[in-house]
Amino acid sequence: MTTNEYTIALAGNPNTGKSTLFNLLTGLRQHTGNWPGKTVVHAEGFFTYKDKQYKIIDLPGTYSLYSNSADEEVARDFIIFEKPDVTIVVLDATALERNLNLALQVLEMTNRVIVCVNLMDEAKKKGIRIDIAKLAKKLGVPVVPISARNEEGIDELLDTIDLMIRGAIQTKPIVIPYSRSIEEKIAKLLPLVKEIVGDKYPARWIALRLLDGDTSLLDALKQENHHSFKEVARYASNRSAKSV
C-alpha cells in the first residue's frame, strides 16, 4: 500500500445525487435529500480502492462557478487552489442540458475531470436515451453512466478514477468557442496572464474571469500568490502598465 493519498472533488448542480454518491463511496451517512442547497460546506470522506487511499470532498451543489454566492466560491476555490487529483462532475441524466453548463465550466478550469451521468434509471423510465460514448468524445473526458441510489456503475467509475490517477487516460477537454469579440480579448490577455500565473492556473479561464470583472477571484489569487510572486511582480506590472 502506498502512503500517497489522492484527492477527489465531487462537483455538480444541486440535487443530482452527489451526496448519495459520496455516501456510497465513503460508506458515510451524510444527510441526503431532494433539496437544493443541502450541502453548503464541503463534506470530507475517505475510501481505499486498489491499494490507493482517496480523500473525497463533496462540494456544495451549484449551478455555476461564477462566484455569485458563498457556496459557489467554495466550490470554485477548491478546484482552483486545492487542485484535486480528479474532479468528478455529477450530472442529472434527466436534465442533461442544464447540468452540462456546470460541467463545461469545470472543464475550463481543469483537465483532470470525470463526468458522471447519474440517475440513469430515472432517465430510462422517462424515455431519455443518452449516447455516452459520443458525449465522452464531445467533452474530451471520460463519461461514466451510473445510478448512485441503485449502486449501478460504481465499479466502472472507480476503475476510471484509478486509470486517471495512474495517468493511463489522456484527456482533451472541449474548448468552448466564444464570440469573436471575446476571443479577441482573450487573445490579448492570455500572454499576460500566462506570464504571471505560469502553469499554475488555467490561463484561458483566468482571462475570462478577468474580463468578467470577477474581483473575488482576484482577491483569492492575490492571497494565494502573496509569497510566490513577489519577485516577478514589479516586472510583470510594468509590462502590463506599458501595454495599457
Next chain:
Amino acid sequence: MRVTVPPNPFDHLMKYAQTLSNGDTREQIVSAIFRTSQEICNETVTYTKPSKQYETERLDRIVTSKLWGFPIMLAMLAVVIYLTIAGANIPSSMLANFFGWIEGYLTFAFEKLHAPDWLYGILVLGLYRGTAWVVSVMLPPMAIFFPIFALLENYGYLPRVAFNMDRLFKKSGAHGKQSLTMAMGFGCNAAAIMSTRIIESPRERMLAILTNNFVPCNGRWPTLILLASLFMAAGYTGGWKTFVTAGVVVAMVLFGIVVTLTVSWVLSKTALRGVPTHYTLELPPYRRPKIWDTIVRATLDKSVYVLKRAVAVAAPAGVLTWILANIHIGNTTVLAYIAHSLDPFAHQLGLDGYILMAFILGLPANEIVLPILLMGYLSTGALTEVDSLHDLKQIFLDHGWTWLTALNMMLFSLLHYPCGTTLINIYKETKSKKWTFIAFALPTGIAIAVTFLTTHIIQWLGLI
C-alpha cells in the same frame, strides 16, 4: 501610465481587462456556454417518451398554483401532524406502562439489597424515572413525524413549499431563497443557518439568519405536539380531540411563519434596509424516494439522535435536579428556591419558575427543555410513577397548569432564543458578536412580549 511600486500584478491585469471589457461580457460568456451545452445535447440525447417529460410540470401546476398551493400545503402539514398525534398515543402509553412495570422490579431490588434511601432517590426516582418519561413521551411522536417528513423531503415537496412562500418573502423585503432556509429550519435551525450561504446578498442573508428560529425544529416539535395533545383539546373526545390538537400545532407553525415574515419586513425597513435581489428558484424533479430506506434512516438517525441528546442531558439533569431538590436551605430546597425566585417574572408571562428555569438550563439544546421541566416537577414531592399519559397531565395540573400555561409554553418554545449550537453557527457565519447577540435578544424579546400580551389579554377578557 506609470506606477512605481506595484502592489500586485493582478491589479494591473484586472484594470487592463476592465478596459477591454464592456457591459455584457458575462452575458456573452454565459450564452456561449449555454449554446455549447445545447449543441452537445442535440447530438447525444434522444427522447422516446415525450409525454413523460412533463409529469413534473403537470404536478407542479397544481401544487404550486396560486389557488391550490396554500390549501394543499396546509392540508399536508395538518395530515402529517394528525398522523403523528393519533399514532403516538398508544405506543406512548405502552412505553409508559412498560417503564412503570420495570420500576416496580427496580424498587423491589433496591429494597432487597437494603440500599440507602438517597441512592434509591438519585438512581430510581431521579435518573430512571426522568429518563423513562422522556423516552415514552418523545420517542413515539418522533418515530412517526420524522419519517413522514423525510419522505416528503426526498420526494421533492419541500422546494415547492419554498416556491409557494417565495412571493411572501419578497413582499416582506427578504430574499425568496429565505423560504428555502426557513423550510430547512423545520428540521434543524443550526443546519439552516449554514444553508443561508445560498443567499448571495449579506443583507438578505442576515434577515434569513435572524428569523430562522421562528419555525419549530426537531427539538421543539415534540414539546409542541405533546403540550397541544395534553391541554389544547380538553373538551373534545376521540377523533375530534386529535383533530383539534393537530389544528393547534398547525396554527403554531403558521404563527411562526407570520412572525418570520413580520420580523423580516420590519428589519428590511429599518436596520437592514434594501431591495430584494432577483433570482430564479429551481424546482427539482419529483423523485420516488426509496421508501424503506428513508423511513429506517429517518427513524434511526433523527429520532435516535434527538433522543440521545435528550437522554444524555436528561440523565445527569435528573440526578442534579434530584440533588438540588433534596438539599435544604432553611425550610426550602435549593431547587424550589431557584424556581421561586424566577416565579414573579415567569408569572407575568403565564409560565412558572420551573418552566423558565427549564428554558434557561435548556439553552444547549431544545430537546432537553421538557425533560428538565419534568425532573423539576417530579422532584417536588409530586412523585408520580410512570404509568400513563394521564399521569403526565396530572403532574402538570398539580403544578397549577391550565391551557393558558401550555399555550404560553408553546409560544415561548416557538419564539425564544435559538439553541446553543445554532448561536455558535450564527457566530461562525456572521463573525460578529453584535449580530449573534441580536440573534439571541430579538427572538427572546418577541417571546417575552408575545407571552406577556397573551397572558394579560386572556386574563383581562376573563377567559380563564
